[in-house]
Every structure is written in structure tokens, then in C-alpha cells.
Amino acid sequence: MTEIIQKVKNLSIGFKSKKGEEILILRNITTNIKKGETVGIVGESGSGKSTLALAMMGYVKHGLYTIGGECEFNSSNLLKMKNRDLEKIRGRKIAMIPQNAGQALTPNLKIGYQIDEALQLHSDLKEEEREQKISELLNKVRLPSPETIALRYPHELSGGQQQRVAVAMALAGTPDLLLLDEPTTGLDVTTQAHVLELLNFIAKDTGTSMVYVSHDLGAIAQVSDRIIVMYSGEIVLEGPSRDILKRPIHPYTHGLLKSIPKLSLAGLPESMPGSQPQPGIIQGGCSFFDRCNFSEEKCKNNSPQLEYLKELNTRVRCFNYEKLLKESQINQNVKKIKNNSKDKEILNLSEVSISYAKQKLLDQIFNRISDDNPTVKDININIKKGETIALVGESGSGKSTILKSIAGLLRTKDGFIRFEERRNLSSDLKERDPNDLRIIQLIFQNPDESLNPNHTVEEIIAQPLKLYFGLKGKELKKNIIDLLQKVRLGEFYMSRYPRQLSGGEKQRVAVARAFAAKPDIILCDEVTSALDVSVQAAVLNLLQQLKEDFGTTYIFVSHDLAVVRAISDRVAVLYQGRLCEVGPSNHVYKFPSHPYTEVLLGAVLEPDPDIKPKLVAEDIVEERPPEKGCSFQGRCSRIVGDICKKEIPPWQLTDSGNAIRCHIPIKELQKEQF
Amino acid sequence: MKLDNIYQEEKKSNFAKVAEIIITMASRPSGFIGLSILIFHVVLAFISPYIAPYDFKAINPTLMLQAPSAEYWFGTDDLGRDVFTRTILGGRTALTITFFGSLIALLWGGLLGIFCGLVGGKTDDIVMRIVDAFLSIPWILAMLLIVSLLGTSTEVLIPALGFFYGKGIVRVARAATHDVIAKDFIVSARARGHSNFSIIWNEIIPNVRDAILVEGAMRWSWMLLGFSSLSFLGFGVSPPTPDWGLMISNARGLMSFAYWSVIAPIVGLSSLIIGINLTADAFAKALGIDRSTKAPV
Ligand SMILES: Nc1ncnc2c1ncn2[C@@H]1O[C@H](COP(=O)(O)OP(=O)(O)OP(=O)(O)O)[C@@H](O)[C@H]1O
Ligand code: SF4
Ligand code: SF4
Ligand SMILES: [Mg+2]
Numbered sequence: 001m002t003e004i005i006q007k008v009k010n011l012s013i014g015f016k017s018k019k020g021e022e023i024l025i026l027r028n029i030t031t032n033i034k035k036g037e038t039v040g041i042v043g044e045s046g047s048g049k050s051t052l053a054l055a056m057m058g059y060v061k062h063g064l065y066t067i068g069g070e071c072e073f074n075s076s077n078l079l080k081m082k083n084r085d086l087e088k089i090r091g092r093k094i095a096m097i098p099q100n101a102g103q104a105l106t107p108n109l110k111i112g113y114q115i116d117e118a119l120q121l122h123s124d125l126k127e128e129e130r131e132q133k134i135s136e137l138l139n140k141v142r143l144p145s146p147e148t149i150a151l152r153y154p155h156e157l158s159g160g161q162q163q164r165v166a167v168a169m170a171l172a173g174t175p176d177l178l179l180l181d182e183p184t185t186g187l188d189v190t191t192q193a194h195v196l197e198l199l200n201f202i203a204k205d206t207g208t209s210m211v212y213v214s215h216d217l218g219a220i221a222q223v224s225d226r227i228i229v230m231y232s233g234e235i236v237l238e239g240p241s242r243d244i245l246k247r248p249i250h251p252y253t254h255g256l257l258k259s260i261p262k263l264s265l266a267g268l269p270e271s272m273p274g275s276q277p278q279p280g281i282i283q284g285g286c287s288f289f290d291r292c293n294f295s296e297e298k299c300k301n302n303s304p305q306l307e308y309l310k311e312l313n314t315r316v317r318c319f320n321y322e323k324l325l326k327e328s329q330i331n332q333n334v335k336k337i338k339n340n341s342k343d344k345e346i347l348n349l350s351e352v353s354i355s356y357a358k359q360k361l362l363d364q365i366f367n368r369i370s371d372d373n374p375t376v377k378d379i380n381i382n383i384k385k386g387e388t389i390a391l392v393g394e395s396g397s398g399k400s401t402i403l404k405s406i407a408g409l410l411r412t413k414d415g416f417i418r419f420e421e422r423r424n425l426s427s428d429l430k431e432r433d434p435n436d437l438r439i440i441q442l443i444f445q446n447p448d449e450s451l452n453p454n455h456t457v458e459e460i461i462a463q464p465l466k467l468y469f470g471l472k473g474k475e476l477k478k479n480i481i482d483l484l485q486k487v488r489l490g491e492f493y494m495s496r497y498p499r500q501l502s503g504g505e506k507q508r509v510a511v512a513r514a515f516a517a518k519p520d521i522i523l524c525d526e527v528t529s530a531l532d533v534s535v536q537a538a539v540l541n542l543l544q545q546l547k548e549d550f551g552t553t554y555i556f557v558s559h560d561l562a563v564v565r566a567i568s569d570r571v572a573v574l575y576q577g578r579l580c581e582v583g584p585s586n587h588v589y590k591f592p593s594h595p596y597t598e599v600l601l602g603a604v605l606e607p608d609p610d611i612k613p614k615l616v617a618e619d620i621v622e623e624r625p626p627e628k629g630c631s632f633q634g635r636c637s638r639i640v641g642d643i644c645k646k647e648i649p650p651w652q653l654t655d656s657g658n659a660i661r662c663h664i665p666i667k668e669l670q671k672e673q674f
Numbered sequence: 675m676k677l678d679n680i681y682q683e684e685k686k687s688n689f690a691k692v693a694e695i696i697i698t699m700a701s702r703p704s705g706f707i708g709l710s711i712l713i714f715h716v717v718l719a720f721i722s723p724y725i726a727p728y729d730f731k732a733i734n735p736t737l738m739l740q741a742p743s744a745e746y747w748f749g750t751d752d753l754g755r756d757v758f759t760r761t762i763l764g765g766r767t768a769l770t771i772t773f774f775g776s777l778i779a780l781l782w783g784g785l786l787g788i789f790c791g792l793v794g795g796k797t798d799d800i801v802m803r804i805v806d807a808f809l810s811i812p813w814i815l816a817m818l819l820i821v822s823l824l825g826t827s828t829e830v831l832i833p834a835l836g837f838f839y840g841k842g843i844v845r846v847a848r849a850a851t852h853d854v855i856a857k858d859f860i861v862s863a864r865a866r867g868h869s870n871f872s873i874i875w876n877e878i879i880p881n882v883r884d885a886i887l888v889e890g891a892m893r894w895s896w897m898l899l900g901f902s903s904l905s906f907l908g909f910g911v912s913p914p915t916p917d918w919g920l921m922i923s924n925a926r927g928l929m930s931f932a933y934w935s936v937i938a939p940i941v942g943l944s945s946l947i948i949g950i951n952l953t954a955d956a957f958a959k960a961l962g963i964d965r966s967t968k969a970p971v
Contacts, residue, residue, distance in 0.1 A: 407865045408865065409861060409864065409865055429864065429865070429867070432867070434867055437865070437866060437867035438866075438867075440865075441865075441866070442861070442862055442865050444858040444861075444862065445858075446858065449857045449858040449859065450857075450858035450859050450861075450862055451859055452859045452876075452877055452880070452881070453881065454880035454881055455876075455880070463863070463866070463868075463876075464866055467866060467867070467868060468866075513862075517866070
């Protein structure tokens with residue numbers, strides 16, 4: 001039997017509420033981490049996964065306390081250990097990589113110096129040996145030319161490179177256990193795939209055990225040998241990675257996997273109703289009861305125990321797992337979206353360029369913008385009434401910038417934005433008349449930021465109704481209730497503040513506010529990125545439903561290609577503010593495609609251990625678009641030579657109506673590279 | 675164990691909100707003490723003219739520098755006036771002037787700060803430079819100049835103090851506005867086409883109000899100290915009006931043999947400052963604000 005390095009026994013952690021009640025965040029967790037294995041802990045926000053990971057290094061967040069149980073490492077209980085002894089273990093025996101570890105690097109110290117500090121702290125190496133070790137570590141995390149990287153400052157590295165440095169620092173003490181809390185969340189798709197691949201390599205190479213915490217089953221699937229699924233502070237399912245992902249025998253995991261959009265399946269997945277109960281609200285019975293499709297009467301009042309199934313080497317907390325045991329695999333049903341687009345053009349972006357460059361005084365005086373190499377350039381898109389067009393691209397590709405210009409929040413440098421073939425929308429917000437403002441509404445990524453925390457739901461939704469339609473009194477109230485109903489929220493939500501709503505509910509309020517203006521076009525900026533996976537599908541379904549009811553046009557920005565695949569009729573791929581490919585989504589997702597689209601598609605992480613990401617291009621990040629030639633030249637693996645560096649590539653049309661901008665002829669592109 | 679009610683909380687009336695904040699403040703020992711001291715002083719300021727045992731300006735050469743006794747609880751001063759009477763009356767002017775001074779500081783500091791935070795860019799830079807330049811002049815010198823030019827009347831002191839103590843509020847209001855302005859709900863309101871006034875009133879003020887009020891409360895205690903220093907230097911209230919700063923200044927030479935005449939006003943002044951400080955602190959905590967400005971005592 002393999003050695004167990006961390007034993008978690010009956011661990012409960014909680015806090016005291018204002019009224020003095022004990023509220024549990026973790027409830028009776030028991031599990032083991034074996035030597036050399038990678039365990040994925042997955043769960044939605046608030047399920048307690050980070051608390052568990054932190055407890056595994058003997059850390060309990062301020063305000064929380066251990067109610068019972070222990071975390072045993074090297075046969076001593078970390079939770080009872082003195083700080084002095086813990087310090088000897090943390091960093092040396094157990095290392096942690098937090099979310100945004102890259103940003104946690106000290107900004108004014110060189111990379112090499114920071115790794116050296118970690119080595120001094122966590123190893124017994126002498127000075128000469130340390131220098132050697134630094135470049136060894138940087139090599140191990142595959143940073144190019146370690147000698148020069150060591151001399152750089154954190155801000156001179158890209159997000160992915162910073163994350164690699166964080167991994168190198170964690171490895172400084174040659175730990176037996178590496179805890180990773182959402183280490184790739186917030187990174188670009190392509191970068192994420194690279195970092196995960198690196199982690200896999202490190203796990204194999206060093207034999208370190210890893211605990212990988214994430215809400216993203218796609219990422220978990222790529223690295224873990226074993227998966228623990230948490231719900232409401234409990235383990236609900238634990239077993240070998242493949243079994244959990246292919247044949248989940250707990251209704252929550254089952255529903256979750258069904259609700260994640262997949263690249264291979266166009267259309268909206270089924271959504272899971274409701275949301276995870278807040279800590280403390282759970283009474284007797286199964287905590288998943290409200291949302292469960294398999295529930296029975298007995299689940300309401302009896303809590304299922306974690307049961308070990310020997311033949312599957314799996315533990316499951318459900319009375320009815322046998323029903324799921326019979327299903328051989330997940331049958332994902334998707335609802336094909338209807339293409340509602342009419343022939344009528346609603347919005348036309350023509351030769352649009354947008355610049356963030358600080359303007360010279362003279363230009364400011366003449367109120368003009370001059371910039372030879374603007375952030376966004378030459379955008380030509382013709383949007384039809386009722387369609388959903390998606391803008392995809394990595395972070396910094398200019399997606400949000402384009403949306404802001406359409407909304408009038410950012411001035412365009414050149415080009416025009418025409419509405420309904422009739423009139424151009426002014427690029428200055430102040431010059432747009434109220435009706436121009438009403439027809440275009442925005443929904444943002446993070447509802448925590450987009451809803452005023454000091455307004456009630458009623459006040460939030462009332463704003464556009466008062467502003468555009470001058471509604472008052474009874475009529476206003478009636479309209480608000482109608483809108484709430486449309487987003488499937490009851491009337492009693494009116495008096496709540498955003499902090500009293502769950503993430504999905506908040507986003508519904510934001511959707512209701514956008515629809516209150518009776519807009520023609522809604523700009524959706526990463527509207528599901530901040531939501532839990534189980535809630536995401538519900539919001540996507542809602543958006544689709546509303547669109548069908550009202551004939552609204554969506555411009556949908558997202559970095560998640562599977563989500564885009566699920567909801568959009570047409571896709572436009574952007575790199576460095578330049579369009580690469582535009583076409584109907586089912587064609588963009590097939591060959592032939594632009595080399596950059598290929599990179600993006602290859603990097604998508606699917607919750608399936610058999611679908612590995614394909615890493616085509618380097619995950620370098622470019623600061624500015626190139627002055628001349630193709631925008632993608634810096635990272636293109638198919639670059640054909642000088643022509644790519646000198647001439648802007650032409651638009652080429654494929655048979656299926658897909659437009660690709662590349663010097664490689666369509667026929668060539670047709671040949672799949674892998 | 676049912677905690678549904680946390681999430682079912684109803685919209686409260688403003689009165690209920692204020693009451694809740696005060697209860698939260700008082701539930702902490704330091705907040706309770708602070709509030710009690712403050713309330714004590716405010717109540718005293720209102721009723722002292724009616725309960726004062728003697729006439730505060732009645733000079734009696736035969737009673738000079740009497741030690742505390744059953745008749746004269748805090749003794750008498752060098753002019754034979756009752757120190758107890760003068761002490762309980764001595765906070766009135768200081769409290770009134772600094773209270774209104776703080777209101778003025780809140781008003782101009784808050785509005786200018788919000789304005790700067792909202793417009794940003796060049797205008798913000800220029801305005802902040804001007805504010806900084808004005809206030810880099812040592813305030814006490816500037817105050818002395820103003821007072822010697824315009825006199826020490828209340829109409830001069832209140833706006834002058836209000837002006838000088840508004841600077842910190844400008845900074846806090848500006849920083850708070852900066853934080854709020856970057857949030858998507860402001861972008862959203864802008865995109866909908868709300869007027870600047872509506873954005874300030876509906877979106878910004880509710881979110882910066884707490885921070886500004888807390889800063890204002892802190893400034894109040896600073897201002898009390900400042901005002902008393904002015905009186906101490908003889909530029910605050912004019913004699914024979916009873917005032918702690920003035921009393922301390924008059925009696926400081928007698929410290930060694932008539933300590934009572936100086937102890938009483940010192941206790942009065944410092945307890946009020948401590949009271950305001952503790953209250954402001956508890957206020958900040960009750961509102962969940964992390965306060966970085968340090969208290970003067
Ligand atoms: N206010 C600003 N000033 C200067 N440059 C900016 C500003 N906002 C964005 N940029 C730059 O413009 C480019 C496009 O940014 P944008 O926010 O549109 O990207 P995005 O595609 O929406 O990325 P993400 O997926 O991270 O949201 C980036 O290089 C970014 O650094
Ligand atoms: S115990 Fe019942 S309610 Fe809970 S997950 Fe299983 S079937 Fe669903
Ligand atoms: S034009 Fe050249 S650099 Fe650009 S995508 Fe095509 S092959 Fe690559
Ligand atoms: Mg963006």
C-alpha cells in the first residue's frame with residue numbers, strides 16, 4: 001500500500017454567527033492524501049474547498065475555528081501545532097500556491113532574489129549551491145533563458161510566467177505536499193493549458209503529492225488522479241478521476257457535468273435549478289435535496305452517510321446512487337438554439353479603430369485622436385437583427401474595448417457605428433440622444449460590481465424605467481414585478497439588497513435591469529464568468545429565452561469557447577484588437593480555421609480525462625499589436641515568412657461562408673495540423 | 675438552527691437604520707464609554723446655564739484661589755470665580771463652534787472630494803494641488819492671521835476652522851469616490867445616460883457617505899483641540915466667557931499652588947476629545963470601515 005502523507009480525520013471548521021450560533025463551513029471531513037498522487041477538490045464557491053486546503057497546512061482563516069477533528073501530517077496534528085513548529089513545515093514540507101500567486105510576488109524585487117529568499121528560508125543550501133538551484137528551478141518550470149528571467153522584475157513577466165515563478169518558489173523547499181488553490185483561474189485559456197501541463201510534468205518528475213482546488217472541472221480533469229467533490233461543506237463524492245467524470249454516481253456531480261457546455265455539442269445544456277444553500281441554513285436531510293432530480297421523500301429528513309463502494313473504490317453520499325450506477329454514461333441533452341436572426345441589419349461597425357494612447361496637447365485641443373497603432377483597428381462587422389454574435393479572444397484582445405465603444409463609453413478613433421442602416425451613433429456619449437442610449441444596454445461580468453450595494457433590487461430595476469419611460473408609483477411597481485418574473489425571481493426579492501442574493505440571482509437582477517430599457521441590443525461582457533458552473537447554464541438558458549421572447553440582439557463577449565459555442569449564432573475571433581476570423585459558429589469551430597482560432601480551440605479544457613488540450617503556440621503575451629503585417633505573427637506556428645511580417649493578410653472566404661484573414665490559402669488551412 | 679432571516683432581512687426605515695448603528699456602537703465597551711461621554715457633554719452644554727450654582731463672571735476678591743470645598747466644589751480661580759460653574763459652562767462655546775465648523779468641513783470637503791474623484795484627470799490634479807498649497811501653510815499661523823484681521827467672532831471662527839479641517843475630508847472623499855467610480859454600476863449608469871447630478875446623488879453618495887461621516891467625526895475632535903489651542907493662545911473666545919482653553923491658559927501659572935483651577939478644564943477638554951474619538955471609532959466599526967487616520971490623543 002502506498003504511504004499516506006496527510007490524514008484528515010472528522011474535520012469540522014466553523015464560525016460563530018452574530019447571534020452566537022455555531023455555523024459549520026466544513027462538516028466532518030475525512031480523507032487521505034497518498035504519496036505521489038494528485039487529488040482534485042472541486043466544488044462551487046462557498047462549498048468549503050479552500051478552507052479544507054488551508055487546513056491541510058494547519059491554517060484556519062481568521063474568524064473561523066476548528067470545531068473538531070484533525071489534520072495529521074507526519075503523525076502530528078497540524079491544527080494543534082504551535083506556530084513555531086508549523087513554520088518549519090510550511091514551505092518546506094507543505095507548500096501552497098494561492099490564486100493569483102503571480103500577483104503576490106513582491107513587485108520591486110527581482111525574480112532571482114525572491115526565489116533565493118525562498119531557498120534561504122526553506123532549504124539548507126549554501127550560497128553557491130543556491131545559485132545553481134535557482135536556475136535549476138526556473139528550468140524545471142520551463143521558463144525560457146533562466147539567467148535573464150532571474151534578473152527581471154515580476155511586472156516584466158506575463159501572467160503565465162508569473163505563475164510559473166510561483167510554482168518554482170513553492171518547489172524551493174522540495175515539499176512532500178503541494179497545495180494549489182485555483183492556480184489557473186484568472187489566466188487565459190491558452191496560458192491555463194500550459195500551466196496545467198507543467199503541473200502534470202512536475203507531479204511526475206518530483207513525485208510530489210498535490211492537492212488541486214478548483215471550481216473548474218475542466219482543469220481538475222487534466223491533473224487529478226482522484227477527485228473529491230464538495231457540496232455545502234461536505235464530501236459528497238470521492239473516487240478515481242475517470243470514474244467521477246465519466247460515470248458520476250452522485251446526483252450533484254451528475255447534474256453538474258450535464259450542465260457544462262462542451263465544445264463538441266452545440267446548444268444549451270440543461271440547467272440545474274436553485275443554488276447551494278448558505279452555510280448555516282441546512283437543517284436535517286440531504287443538503288442537495290432542493291436541487292436534486294433523484295430525490296425521494298426520505299431524503300428530506302434523513303441525511304445520507306458517506307458510503308464506501310469497494311468495487312468502485314468510491315465514496316458517495318446519497319441514498320439513491322444505485323439509480324445512477326445503472327446509467328452507463330452521462331447523456332447530455334442540449335437544446336439547439338434557434339437562429340432568430342432576420343435579414344435586417346441592426347448594427348454595422350465599419351472600419352472601427354479605438355485608441356487608448358495618451359493624446360498630445362495639440363490633438364487634445366483639436367479634439368482628435370492620433371495613433372498609428374491603435375489598440376483596436378479595422379473592425380468591420382455587420383450584425384443582423386435578432387442574432388447572437390460572440391467576440392472571442394484572450395485577455396487584452398480588445399473585446400471589452402469594442403463593447404465600450406458601441407455603448408458610447410469610449411470614443412472611436414476612426415470608423416462609424418451605424419444603427420438600423422439609418423443613422424450613425426455618435427461616438428461621444430453626450431451627443432447620443434436618450435433613445436440611442438436606451439436601445440443599447442450592457443450586462444457586466446461581475447454582478448457584485450455592477451449593482452450598487454446600497455440600492456435594493458426594486459431601486460436598481462426602477463432606474464431605467466424611471467429614466468426612459470418616466471414611470472411612477474403603481475405602474476412602476478407593476479413593471480418591476482413583471483421584469484422580476486421574467487428573470488424567474490419572486491416579488492419578495494424587491495426589498496433585498498445585492499448582498500442578500502446569490503451570484504446567479506444577482507446576475508438575474510442585472511439582466512432584468514438591462515431588459516427594463518426595452519433595448520434592441522444587449523452587450524454581454526463575460527456575463528457568466530463570475531458565476532458557478534451549476535448556475536451558469538441557468539443564466540445562459542434565461543438569456544436565450546428572453547432573446548426569443550423579445551427579439552433582442554446580443555453581442556456576447558467571452559473567453560470560454562464552449563459557452564460561446566452553446567449560445568451564439570456567429571463568432572468573431574479577435575487577436576490584439578484585430579479580427580482574425582468571422583463566421584457562423586458551427587463553421588468557426590470546424591476546419592479550416594485561422595491559426596489563432598486553432599490555438600484557442602486546442603487549449604479548451606474539457607471535463608474529460610481523455611480530451612487533452614493541444615498546445616500549439618507559446619503562451620507569451622504581447623504588449624502591443626505589431627506595427628505591420630499580421631497581428632498574430634509573433635505567436636503563429638504556421639507563419640509563412642516575410643509576407644506575414646510585412647503585409648496585412650487578406651480576407652478569404654471559405655465555402656461555408658467563413659471569413660479568415662491569413663496569408664495561407666484556404667486549401668492549405670484545410671489540412672488539420674494534428 | 676434556522677438562519678433564513680439573515681437573507682430575508684426587510685428594507686428598514688432610515689430611523690431603524692440609525693438606531694441599529696447606535697446600538698451596534700454601544701454594544702462595544704469602548705463605543706459605550708465614548709457615546710456616554712459625548713452624550714454627557716452635549717447634555718451638559720444644553721443644561722449648564724440652568725444648573726450652574728454661581729454667576730460665571732462674578733469676581734470676588736475675597737474668595738481668590740480657594741481650595742475645593744463643599745461650597746465651591748472645584749475651588750475658585752485667581753479672580754475668585756467658581757471653577758465648577760466655569761468648567762461646566764466652558765465646553766459650550768467649543769462644542770458649538772467646532773460642531774458647526776465640522777459641518778462646514780464635511781460639506782465643502784465632501785463635495786469637492788467627490789467632484790475631484792468624479793471628474794479626475796487634469797481638473798482633479800489642479801484642484802488637489804491648490805488645496806494642498808493652501809493647506810501647507812501652518813494652519814495655526816493662518817488662523818492667527820485671519821483672527822487678527824477679522825476678529826474672533828463666531829462668524830469668523832466657524833468658517834475658518836471649517837475650511838482648514840476640510841482638507842482631510844477632501845482626500846477621503848476623493849479616494850472613496852475613486853474606488854466607487856471604477857465599479858461597473860457607475861459605468862452602467864453612465865451608459866444609460868443618467869446626468870452627472872443623478873450619478874453623484876444616487877450612485878456615489880450612498881457609497882461614500884459612511885467614509886466621509888467617519889472622517890468628519892475624527893476631524894471634529896482634531897478641531898476641538900485646534901480651537902482650544904487658539905483660545906489658549908488668546909485668539910479664541912474672549913474673556914470673560916468661560917472656555918476650557920482660556921481657563922487652562924489663565925491658570926497655568928498657578929499650577930503649583932492652585933492645581934484645581936487647571937485640572938478641571940483639562941479633564942473637561944480631554945474627556946470630550948476622548949469621547950468623540952471613541953465614538954468616531956465605534957461609528958467606523960459599526961459601519962464596517964477601516965479607518966487609517968490616527969486620533970489626536
Ligand atoms: N483604460 C485603459 N488605458 C490603456 N489601455 C487600456 C485600457 N483599458 C484596456 N487597455 C488595453 O487595451 C487592450 C484591450 O483591452 P480590453 O479590456 O478590451 O480586452 P479584453 O479582450 O476585454 O480582455 P479581458 O478578457 O481581459 O477582459 C489591452 O491591451 C489593455 O491593456
Ligand atoms: S440523498 Fe436524495 S436528495 Fe440527496 S443527493 Fe441523493 S437522491 Fe438527491
Ligand atoms: S498571416 Fe501568417 S502569421 Fe498571420 S496567421 Fe496567417 S500564417 Fe500566421
Ligand atoms: Mg474584458
